[in-house]
Amino acid sequence: MEKQKKKTIQMPHTYVIIFAVVVLCAVLTYLIPVGSFQTQEISYMMGDTEKTRTVIVADSFTYAVDEAGNRVRSGVPLFGTEDFGGQGMLNYVFEGLTSGDKNGSAVGIVAFILVIGGAFGIVMRTGAVDAGIHAMIRKTKGREIILIPVLFTLFSLGGAVFGMGEEAIPFAMVIVPLTIAMGYDAVVAVCVTYVATQIGFGTSWMNPFGLAIAQGIAGVPVLSGAGFRIVMWAVFTLAGVLFTMAYARKIKKNPQSSVAYESDAYYRNQMAQSDAAAAPFTLGQGLVLVSILVTIVWTVWGVVVEGYYIPEIASQFFVMGLVAGIIGCIFHLNGMRPSDMASSFQSGAADLVGAALVVGMAQGIVIVLGGTDPTTPSVMNTILYTLGNLLSGVPGVLAAWLMYVFQSLFNFVVVSGSGQAALTMPIMAPLADLAGITRQVAVLAYQLGDGLTNLIVPTSGCLLGVLGVARLEWGKWAKFQIKMQGMLFVLSTIFVVVAVMIGFA
Structure with missing residues (x-):
C-alpha cells in the first residue's frame, strides 16, 4: 500500500x-x-x-x-x-x-545584528555556554519549567521599564540552546526573551521610547495613568507566562509537534557532538560566563542611566566577545587560539546575515x-x-x-x-x-x-x-x-x- x-x-x-x-x-x-x-x-x-x-x-x-x-x-x-x-x-x-543611520533602521540595526552575531560566535566557540547549560540542567533536573516564569517576567520588566527590544537578540543567543537542551524548543526561547519584552513594552507605565513620547504629543501628563497600566502589565505578563508554559509542556511531551523541530536539529546536533554534558565545569568557562553577566549589567546600566542605544550596545557586546576570546585562549578552551577568535567572529556574523538582509528588505x-x-x-x-x-x-x-x-x-x-x-x-x-x-x-x-x-x-x-x-x-x-x-x-x-x-x- x-x-x-x-x-x-x-x-x-x-x-x-x-x-x-x-x-x-x-x-x-x-x-x-x-x-x-x-x-x-x-x-x-x-x-x-x-x-x-x-x-x-x-x-x-x-x-x-x-x-x-x-x-x-x-x-x-x-x-x-x-x-x-x-x-x-x-x-x-x-x-x-x-x-x-547608525542609530536606527535599517543600516544601524543591520550592523548591530552582525556585530552581535560575531561577538557571540566567539563566546560559543569557547564552549562555556554549552558547559553552563549542562551544569544548569544537572541542578534543575525535573524543575526546568520554573525558568520560564522567571525569565519571562524579567524580560517583560525590561520592556516596560526601559523599552527593551533590540537587546533581546544577544540574550536569545544564550537562551535558545538552553531551552532546547532542557527539552523545549526555540519557540519557548523567543517567547521568554523577545515576546516578553514586547508585552512589557506594549503595556508599560513608564517606557520612555513609546508611552512617554505618545503622551507628550497627545498633551497628556507624561507617565500618568500608571496604576491602570501596572495592572494591565501584570495581567498581560501572567497571560504570556501561562501560554508559554502550556506550550512548553506540550513540546516536552511531544517534541515533534514543534514548528521548530526541524530547525532545532542544528542545536541538538551541536549538543550531541559536545563533550560538555560529561565534562566538569572549569574556571575558564566560569570566567567566560561572568563576562556575559557583567556585559548584561553594563548594558542595563548604560541604557537606563546613560541612554545607550544601538551603537553603544553593539560596542559593549563586541568587548564581551573580545574578552571571552582572550579568556578562551589563556585557558585553551576547546583548544582555542587567537586565529580562532577571528574565524569564530566571521562565522557568527555569517549566521545572522539572512536576518540582517530581511531588515533592509522590510525597510x-x-x-x-x-x-x-x-x-x-x-x-x-x-x-x-x-x-x-x-x-x-x-x-x-x-x-x-x-x-x-x-x-x-x-x-x-x-x-x-x-x-x-x-x-x-x-x-x-x-x-x-x-x-x-x-x-x-x-x-x-x-x-x-x-x-x-x-x-x-x-x-x-x-x-x-x-x-x-x-x-x-x-x-x-x-x-x-x-x-x-x-x-x-x-x-x-x-x-x-x-x-x-x-x-x-
Whole structure:
C-alpha cells in the first residue's frame, strides 16, 4: 500500500512575503494620490527634563496637484531614477539596507545584528555556554519549567521599564540552546526573551521610547495613568507566562509537534557532538560566563542611566566577545587560539546575515510607499490621512477599539514606536476629543497596537533578528504566534473597552 501524505499549507519564505508586499505597495503608488502634512515642534515635560518632538499638524493634510489641479499619483518606477532619488521597486533591497543611520533602521540595526552575531560566535566557540547549560540542567533536573516564569517576567520588566527590544537578540543567543537542551524548543526561547519584552513594552507605565513620547504629543501628563497600566502589565505578563508554559509542556511531551523541530536539529546536533554534558565545569568557562553577566549589567546600566542605544550596545557586546576570546585562549578552551577568535567572529556574523538582509528588505516597503517624512508628498501620508478620517464620527467604545486596530495595522509599515507616535498621535488625539473619549485612551490604543503586533509583523527588524538567532523562519513562527496574537488581541480589546467605560484619564 502506498502511504498517503497529508497535504499541508506551505508558508512562503520571509523574502517571498516581503517581495509580495513590495509589489502590492508599488501598485498602490499608481492608484493612490500623494499628499503631505505640515509639521510643528512641540515641547513636553518628562520629569524635570523638557523634551521636544517634530509632529504633524492634524488638519494640515493636502493632496499634491499638478498645474491643471489634478491630484498627482507618483507611481514608483521599476528602477530608480533621479526624479525618485534613485529609488525604485526592484532596488528596494539596496535602498532599504542603506537607509537610516547608525542609530536606527535599517543600516544601524543591520550592523548591530552582525556585530552581535560575531561577538557571540566567539563566546560559543569557547564552549562555556554549552558547559553552563549542562551544569544548569544537572541542578534543575525535573524543575526546568520554573525558568520560564522567571525569565519571562524579567524580560517583560525590561520592556516596560526601559523599552527593551533590540537587546533581546544577544540574550536569545544564550537562551535558545538552553531551552532546547532542557527539552523545549526555540519557540519557548523567543517567547521568554523577545515576546516578553514586547508585552512589557506594549503595556508599560513608564517606557520612555513609546508611552512617554505618545503622551507628550497627545498633551497628556507624561507617565500618568500608571496604576491602570501596572495592572494591565501584570495581567498581560501572567497571560504570556501561562501560554508559554502550556506550550512548553506540550513540546516536552511531544517534541515533534514543534514548528521548530526541524530547525532545532542544528542545536541538538551541536549538543550531541559536545563533550560538555560529561565534562566538569572549569574556571575558564566560569570566567567566560561572568563576562556575559557583567556585559548584561553594563548594558542595563548604560541604557537606563546613560541612554545607550544601538551603537553603544553593539560596542559593549563586541568587548564581551573580545574578552571571552582572550579568556578562551589563556585557558585553551576547546583548544582555542587567537586565529580562532577571528574565524569564530566571521562565522557568527555569517549566521545572522539572512536576518540582517530581511531588515533592509522590510525597510524597502516604507521606501516604496514614499518614506515617513510627513512634509514630502507620499502614498504613506495619504494612507495615514484616509485611515484617520475613517475613525471620525464614530462613537465611544467603537472609536477607541478602531484606534487600536488602526495602530496595529499601521505598525506593519512603521515599526518604530517613537516614529509611529509622531505620525499618528497628532491625528488620534483630536479624534478622541470628537468621539468623546479621553486622550489617555487614545494613547492606550497606540501602545497596545504598536507593541503587541511587533510579535508577528514580518517587517520588524528586531523580531527577525531574534528569529535569525533561533534559526526559525517567519512563516513557522507565525503559525505558532497567531494563537498567542489572538489571545493578546482579546485582552487588548477588553482593556480598551474598560478604559473607555471608566473614563481612563
